[in-house]
Amino acid sequence: MIEGATWRRWVFFYVPLVVFVVSLLFPFYWMLITSFRPDSELYRPWSAPNYAPLWTAHPTLAHIKYLLGETLFGTWMLNTLFISVAATAISLFCGLLAAYALSRLKFPLAGGLGAGIFITYLVPQTLLFIPLADIIRNYHLGDTPWALILTYPTFLIPFCTWLLMGYFKAIPRELEECARIDGATRWKAMVYIIFPIAVPGILSAGIFAFTLSWNEFIYALVFLSSPEQKTVPVGVTSELIRGDVFFWGPLMAGALLGSIPVAIIYSFFVEHYVAGLTGSVKG
């Protein structure tokens, strides 16, 4: 908290806070209000006398009905859910083992390997999708969920590994040593001691990985082509933008419904998640 006079608190704390919160939440508000505005309001020119962009006099569920009834939105949601869960599970599993090994075991090139994994994370997806597309075609995985389930780990595993490595390093080595003296093998010490303590870190890695796969756009755009295979981000943008016509109502309704699962997951684990990011291990 800022100490001192009231004006200081306003200038250095409340005003910046309000600016920050408003600019952060405004896009969500825009998305929400657009989803419920009738087309007549949405496409009204800004010079019209009754132009009111921040409010609606006639809220409607027409866009949501259209989205659910006239498009494959339900299928896209299920596709996205399946792909995200599978990719997250694979990445978390590999990331856990890799992070444990890199942070705890002494072996030649451990440092180099850790750096190497990080570097792979830095390779931009916009470059990587070209060779990956070749691989996907050779394995005949194009236009199946597996095209994404197997390619998402290319950026999720490095990400999970790095996040968890930091977390494992923060866990005192003595805990594991003590477990091993107590009669646990390295595997048991890892499963019974290190992993339970690392739960906040594992949760944050999982949530992040899930969100990244849920929102992923470019691989999904390239590797999936038929409408019934698409994920929410690709489905909504490819089916609701026709030519240069933007169907703003259903688009925003799609974005709104699409962000609900992520919002639920965040709010559910928020405490663990914050603890995981701040890396607090209480002894």
Place this chain on the structure above:
Amino acid sequence: MARVLIRNLNKKFGEVHVVKDVNLEIRDKEFLVIVGPSGCGKTTTLRMVAGLESITSGQILIGDTVVNELPPMDRDIAMVFQNYALYPHMSVYDNIAFGLKMRRFSHDEISQRVQEVAEILGIGDYLKRKPRQLSGGQRQRVALGRAIVRHPRVFLFDEPLSNLDAKLRVQMRVELKKIHDRLGTTAIYVTHDQVEAMTLGDRVVVMRDGVVQQVGEPLELYNEPTTRFVASFIGSPSMNFATVKVTEVDGGLWAINEGIRIMVSAEMGVRLRRYVGEQVALGIRPEDLRLASSDDPGQPGFDAVVEVVEKLGSEILLDVKVGSAMMVAAVEPTVRARVRDRLRLAVNPERLHFFDSRSEAAI
């Protein structure tokens, strides 16, 4: 119960040689304390006994088995760590029971043993709590309980009391001693605190730079240190040192420098004779210095100027200047001394220590 034998133990971390040719025998049921300044290799030695650190060369035997290649779990030891290393996600009960569960003890046996240990340590009331809900002293007890519940052959302690406040440390020290007397398990205890070493150890090992300096019973180390390092490390306040020249006057030997002129006892004189004309280090324990009274003029003594007076209650520490050297004298609390007073200090010639200036070995 077992003895532990350490033979020619060496440890190198890359180029750094941290433990050099350590040979120790820890007898069955003995409480051996390894003491030394930080970085002296004491913890590394302990960790090698535990199996947490690989051995560069040498052998470690627990009982009659060479354990060099055995993993920690197969050595039948228990270790208490400086930061307690309690498992934060488990209750006190589960913390203590963990080792037994790993070793597949029956449920009833585990429960019975945990209760027994909880009773010994007085932690029965908070078996259901998590470690973070405990105070430092309570955590320490749980860590101790986790070690003793397994009835291991050897206890290893790595500075277990150094995270406690001074009062609790003294209390736990006594308790640790009692528990050891009761269980009789062989114990190796590492500390940098010489008071802990002296009070707990049946025998004490002093290490420095990876080398064992001296092994002996506490009073043996105190009264007959074999090196200047041991002499200065053991005892609080630590021993006073002054460089003196050994001089022969009328057949008797004297230790002389600009402020000191002390006649050496006949017994010590025999050993000191070959140093005549050379500089040696003279060591005097603070409590062996006292104020010279007028009725013992025959006692050797020297003049000193008081610089600081530390009134501890049971005694007074006088920081005095003798010639160019600073010394500490522990005197009776009844002594009325003030800063800048000139005093005459006396010393018992039987209680002098001399050390070779080059090798630092006791003469």
